[in-house]
Amino acid sequence: MTAETKTETTEFVSWFRSVAPYINAFRHKVFVIGFSGEMITDSNFVHFIHDINLLASLGVRLVLVHGARPQIRFRLDESQLETPTVMGMRVTDPAALQCVKESVGRVHHEIAALLSMGLPNSPMANAAIRVTSGNFVTACPQGVIQGVDLMHTGKVRKINAPAIHSRLEQGDVVLISPLGYSPTGEIFNLTMENVATETAIALHAEKLIFLLDAPMPSVNESIAFPRELTVAESKALLKNNKTKPAIPDNTRLSLQSATRACELGVARAHLINRQTDGVILQELFTHNGIGTMITQETLQALRKAKIEDVGGILQLIEPLEAEGILVRRGRELLEIEIDRFAVFEHDGVILGCAALYPFPEENACELACLAIHPDYRDHGHGNRLLKYIENQATTMGIHKLFVLTTRATHWFIEHGFSEVTPAELPKTKKGLYNYQRRSKVLVKQL
Ligand code: ARG
Numbered sequence: 001m002t003a004e005t006k007t008e009t010t011e012f013v014s015w016f017r018s019v020a021p022y023i024n025a026f027r028h029k030v031f032v033i034g035f036s037g038e039m040i041t042d043s044n045f046v047h048f049i050h051d052i053n054l055l056a057s058l059g060v061r062l063v064l065v066h067g068a069r070p071q072i073r074f075r076l077d078e079s080q081l082e083t084p085t086v087m088g089m090r091v092t093d094p095a096a097l098q099c100v101k102e103s104v105g106r107v108h109h110e111i112a113a114l115l116s117m118g119l120p121n122s123p124m125a126n127a128a129i130r131v132t133s134g135n136f137v138t139a140c141p142q143g144v145i146q147g148v149d150l151m152h153t154g155k156v157r158k159i160n161a162p163a164i165h166s167r168l169e170q171g172d173v174v175l176i177s178p179l180g181y182s183p184t185g186e187i188f189n190l191t192m193e194n195v196a197t198e199t200a201i202a203l204h205a206e207k208l209i210f211l212l213d214a215p216m217p218s219v220n221e222s223i224a225f226p227r228e229l230t231v232a233e234s235k236a237l238l239k240n241n242k243t244k245p246a247i248p249d250n251t252r253l254s255l256q257s258a259t260r261a262c263e264l265g266v267a268r269a270h271l272i273n274r275q276t277d278g279v280i281l282q283e284l285f286t287h288n289g290i291g292t293m294i295t296q297e298t299l300q301a302l303r304k305a306k307i308e309d310v311g312g313i314l315q316l317i318e319p320l321e322a323e324g325i326l327v328r329r330g331r332e333l334l335e336i337e338i339d340r341f342a343v344f345e346h347d348g349v350i351l352g353c354a355a356l357y358p359f360p361e362e363n364a365c366e367l368a369c370l371a372i373h374p375d376y377r378d379h380g381h382g383n384r385l386l387k388y389i390e391n392q393a394t395t396m397g398i399h400k401l402f403v404l405t406t407r408a409t410h411w412f413i414e415h416g417f418s419e420v421t422p423a424e425l426p427k428t429k430k431g432l433y434n435y436q437r438r439s440k441v442l443v444k445q446l
Helices: 003-026 037-041 045-057 069-078 094-115 161-169 192-202 231-240 249-263 279-285 307-322 331-340 381-395 409-414 427-432
Strands: 030-035 061-066 137-141 154-159 173-176 179-181 187-189 207-212 228-230 268-273 292-295 300-304 341-346 349-359 364-372 400-405 418-420 440-445
Touching (some): 030 192, 037 045, 061 161, 061 192, 094 187, 161 173, 192 207, 207 249, 231 292, 349 381, 364 381, 381 400, 400 409
Parallel strands (some): 137 179, 228 292
Antiparallel strands (some): 179 187, 268 292, 300 341, 400 440
16 A cells, blocks of 8 residues: 555545444435526536435434525516516516426436436435425415515415424435415415525424535635524524625525524524535534524533533543643543533534643642644633633632643733743652653742
């Protein structure tokens, strides 16, 4: 094996292993995925279908909701039908409804056909996805808005969640159109966003995912659109309306819908720009994803360590121990001393830690084992961990914090520490001072 293929193999193996926790977490979970009619016309669409196939084969319960806006527009133009819009909504008169039914029907069947592929030597080989559809969406008219009757333009009134669940349990992929039916037997033209959101809420879905046609705008010249938003942050962002360029209408609708879904019990909503191939896999199977994720609560926590964190802390500190940046402490010692540790956690992964060792007789504390994952440095997490530890010390009534370091002297000086000689260490610590390691001793008065 050449060196190159060896690294490739190692990378492949470690990459595949890194995906395992997601495979386990997603099995049998319901994901509702909404995508526009524009996406269907894209040459990449078939790759998206391959990714859907992959998710289905991992046991994810999938509900696909498609749009058909450009197809409807094209059909209306073809029939030379003028349809006014009110507040961004098209009036669907009986003639327009005819076009809507034709376009939506065509799109629906094209998607079902792609999902039915099974060519050998393609990612769809042996797939045999069963696609199902039905009268799952009950709709009602939008009514009269600004004096205009929107006629067959409607909104979701009810989703038949038990019927969808039973199809999903049988292993089917459920494909839903942006059409709804009323108890009076009428058909209504709905938005994909409305149908996807209400379906996700009714199913208590784990995820609602929107594939966007455009990238997210920047918040300003130097700040990119947030990759993570709580419901409250998302609402504030929608209200402030300060992004540059302004959030495009469709993106705004997706963000509003995603926020509503999370507020009403959907665990996570994701907005991803569909332009790059494989985005959905990148979003779902990596820690940081690639899009914007909305959750009810923040995923970050700064807290006392628990015994379950030992594995995560070890993963974080072992490379630093190997480099000699931190003093080696084994799993056993860590288990014994876990109460002294604080951790910074993001979405279930430990990204930072620090420990506090009190020397009460000498009214001092040692800050030890401060570590931040290399990919998450320079985000102020170290500073926050330090503050947390300082707070712990002062609540214990201790006002002197010292630290031993070989490499981070400057960082500590910038954070209010000053260098002293090892002679100033508390007595018990002085006995343990390793003169070969020649760590610098720094102190901060709290
Ligand atoms: N892969 C994880 C998930 O699907 C995390 C995704 C994080 N994405 C983000 N845009 N911050 O839940």
